[in-house]
Amino acid sequence: MEQIQYYYFNLPIMRDALPTMLHGLGLTVLMALTTVAMGVGAGLLLAILRSYPSRWIRWPIICFVDVFRSLPQLVIIILIYFALPYAGIEFSPFWSTVLGLSLVLAAFAQESFWAGITATPRGQWEAATATGLSHTATVLFVILPPAIKTSIPSLTNRIIAVTKGTALGSAVAVQELLAHAQSIQSVVANPSPLTLGALLYMAIFAPMVAFSRWLEWRYRWSR
Amino acid sequence: MFLENFFDINAIIYTYPLLLDGFLLTVKLVAVIVPAGIALGTILALIYALGGWFTKAGFILYVDTFRSLPPLVLLVFIFYGLPFLGIQLGSFASAVLALVLNGSSYYAEIVRAGIVAIPKGQWDAGRATGLTRFQTIVYIVLPQAVRNVVGPLLGNTLELTKATSICSVVALPEFLRTAQIAQSHVYNPTPLVFVALVYLILLWPLARLVSRLERGIATH
Numbered sequence: 001m002e003q004i005q006y007y008y009f010n011l012p013i014m015r016d017a018l019p020t021m022l023h024g025l026g027l028t029v030l031m032a033l034t035t036v037a038m039g040v041g042a043g044l045l046l047a048i049l050r051s052y053p054s055r056w057i058r059w060p061i062i063c064f065v066d067v068f069r070s071l072p073q074l075v076i077i078i079l080i081y082f083a084l085p086y087a088g089i090e091f092s093p094f095w096s097t098v099l100g101l102s103l104v105l106a107a108f109a110q111e112s113f114w115a116g117i118t119a120t121p122r123g124q125w126e127a128a129t130a131t132g133l134s135h136t137a138t139v140l141f142v143i144l145p146p147a148i149k150t151s152i153p154s155l156t157n158r159i160i161a162v163t164k165g166t167a168l169g170s171a172v173a174v175q176e177l178l179a180h181a182q183s184i185q186s187v188v189a190n191p192s193p194l195t196l197g198a199l200l201y202m203a204i205f206a207p208m209v210a211f212s213r214w215l216e217w218r219y220r221w222s223r
Numbered sequence: 224m225f226l227e228n229f230f231d232i233n234a235i236i237y238t239y240p241l242l243l244d245g246f247l248l249t250v251k252l253v254a255v256i257v258p259a260g261i262a263l264g265t266i267l268a269l270i271y272a273l274g275g276w277f278t279k280a281g282f283i284l285y286v287d288t289f290r291s292l293p294p295l296v297l298l299v300f301i302f303y304g305l306p307f308l309g310i311q312l313g314s315f316a317s318a319v320l321a322l323v324l325n326g327s328s329y330y331a332e333i334v335r336a337g338i339v340a341i342p343k344g345q346w347d348a349g350r351a352t353g354l355t356r357f358q359t360i361v362y363i364v365l366p367q368a369v370r371n372v373v374g375p376l377l378g379n380t381l382e383l384t385k386a387t388s389i390c391s392v393v394a395l396p397e398f399l400r401t402a403q404i405a406q407s408h409v410y411n412p413t414p415l416v417f418v419a420l421v422y423l424i425l426l427w428p429l430a431r432l433v434s435r436l437e438r439g440i441a442t443h
Contacts, residue, residue, distance in 0.1 A: 007307040069434070070426040072385035074392075075399055075419050082403070083412035086228045111434060118438070160290075161382070167293035171392050178296055182303065191304035198296055205291035213287070216336075 010192040017184045017193045024180035025200050031098050031176060032163040032204075038102035039162065040155070043109025044148075050114055051139050061110065068107035073165045076100040081172045097169035101162050108158040115154070116147030153219050156212045160205060167201070177201065234413040238405035242414060245401025246421065252315075252387045252397060256322045257380055263323060264330025265365075271331075272338045272360055282331070289328035295389045297321040302393045314395040318387070326383040333375045337368030374436030381429050385422075398422075 050061045068076070077100035080091055091099060120143050128138040170179035181197030235242070271282040289297070298321035305312060312320065341364050349359030369376070391400035398418055405414035 003308065008304070065434075066427055066430055067423060069381075069430040070385075070423050071419060072388040072399070072422060074388045075415075075422060078399065078403065079412075079415055079419055082406065083229070083415045086412050087225065111437075115438065164293040167295045168389065170295070171389075178293070178299065182299060185303065191300070191307050194296075194300050194304045198292060198300055201293060201296055202288070202291045205293075206287060209287045209291045213283075 007191055008195045010190055013188055013190050013192045014196045017181075017188075017196060020184065021177060021180050021193065021196055021200060024175060024177035024197075025204075027094075027175060028166050028177040028201075029204065031094065031101075031166040031169060031174070034098050035101040035105060035163055035166070036159055038098070039105025040109045040159070042102065042106035043111075044113055046106065046110040047113035047117060048139055048144070050110070051117060051143070052135065065107040065110050068103050069111075071104075073100060073104055073162070074168050074171060076103060077168055077172060093169065093172045093174040096172055097166065097174055101165050101168075104165070105158065105162040108162065109155060112151040112155040112158060113147060116149075116151035117143055119150055120147055153212065153215045156208070156215055160208050160212060164201075164205060228411060229413060229416050231409070231411050231413040234405070234409040234411045235417055238401075238408060238414055241401045241405055241408075242398070242418065245396055245398040245418075248396060249387055249398040252318060252322075252390065253384050255319055256326060256387065257383055259319070259323045260326030260383060261330050261376070261380075263327035264332075265334050267327065267331040268334035268338055269360060269365070271335050272364070273356060282335070286328045286332050286335075289324050290332070292325070294321055294325040294386055295392060297325060298389060298393060314390065314393045317393060318390040318395055322383060322386060322390075325386070326379065329379045329382075330376065333372050333379060334365075334368065336375075337372035338364055340371060341368050374433060377429065377436060378433045381426060381433055384426065384429075 046061050046064070049057050052058075077097050080100050081093065081096035084091065117139075124142055125138060128142040129135075133142070166176060167178045169176045170182065173179070177197055177200060181193045184193040185191050267282060267285065270278055274282075298317060301312060301321050302314060302317040305317075338360070345363055345367065346359055349363040350356070354362065387397060388399040390397050391403065394400070396404070398421070402414040402418035406412055
């Protein structure tokens with residue numbers, strides 16, 4: 001028991017590590033927020049574009065979505081960071097990670113929004129068109145608002161799953177939370193910083209997971 | 224120039240024994256982690272459905288803890304942290320433990336959602352024919368519950384399969400790791416591109432199937 005406390009909950013070590021780890025946490029949060037903004041934004045745009053009746057728009061979007069649903073997140077990040085420079089395209093570790101995760105989130109968010117759009121009854125489209133609205137106006141003002149509401153639970157789950165991937169940034173040397181936890185751990189030869197890191201991750205994600213549980217519960221009873 | 228850098232056949236011919244080993248290790252990881260995750264997740268969901276409020280609270284604690292921890296954080300903790308307590312698992316066992324803990328929490332939540340969605344009448348009917356609570360859930364409720372959540376179960380299997388690539392970080396020579404080693408041998412990103420293409424070709428049909436099943440649930 002004493003051993004467990006010494007190695008995993010060593011308070012003096014945790015206290016010394018905390019300021020650096022909080023810096024890492026700040027970067028983790030920044031990466032997560034940037035990823036959500038870029039990924040959800042791009043996903044929404046793609047879902048809107050997909051509603052246009054042209055296969056030249058629809059097929060490339062379906063391909064994009066399938067590719068980024070099939071590839072592991074870490075493979076995408078490693079490709080961006082280690083392979084793209086051979087084509088003369090270089091991204092910093094931070095942007096390699098954020099870009100990789102945003103592409104994945106865009107694919108999944110597109111699926112969520114698209115499921116919401118296709119769940120809209122046909123009559124809504126017909127009614128909107130009958131009042132003289134253009135396709136764009138119909139999608140933006142009639143179809144999208146309820147579709148977004150329908151997609152919120154699945155979108156929340158995807159956002160949690162993808163933003164947890166910010167920890168993968170440590171594999172391409174982003175100085176985020178996990179990277180700091182590991183480097184301090186190897187300096188002090190004590191894994192308490194890893195415990196602290198895990199607790200800090202839980203401090204961000206546990207409320208989000210609880211929120212998604214509440215959302216699913218609420219949506220089930222409102223129907 | 225572009226082809227030379229990203230699709231250099233010679234780089235693949237030169238490194239393919241290494242890549243093949245990596246591929247086989249990834250297959251082995253998936254073959255262990257996915258069944259173990261499904262089994263543990265189903266058992267946890269059954270315990271939830273049969274237990275009182277105390278076991279239900281324990282279930283939620285387990286599931287939400289492992290859903291809030293990034294799998295890589297869990298893996299690093301098990302691989303680098305546990306040896307201090309004298310528990311030296313090695314990279315394969317660490318990877319299996321981390322991903323089974325992570326995967327089982329998602330599977331458990333999916334199966335639980337399927338079970339609670341089954342109408343109460345099914346339970347009553349089972350009990351009325353003289354089955355015990357355990358028999359009712361195993362023979363009557365669970366089969367229907369699983370049929371309703373096949374889409375999310377497959378979706379999680381896809382995610383778990385992709386997640387095995389994080390094991391490269393603890394120097395487990397799985398597919399992605401061998402691609403990185405191969406890249407450093409040939410000074411060329413072709414092995415990375417090749418590995419990404421193999422992932423894509425093998426997982427694309429699964430991703431298609433998952434989105435078809437999810438769409439099916441949305442429209443019915």
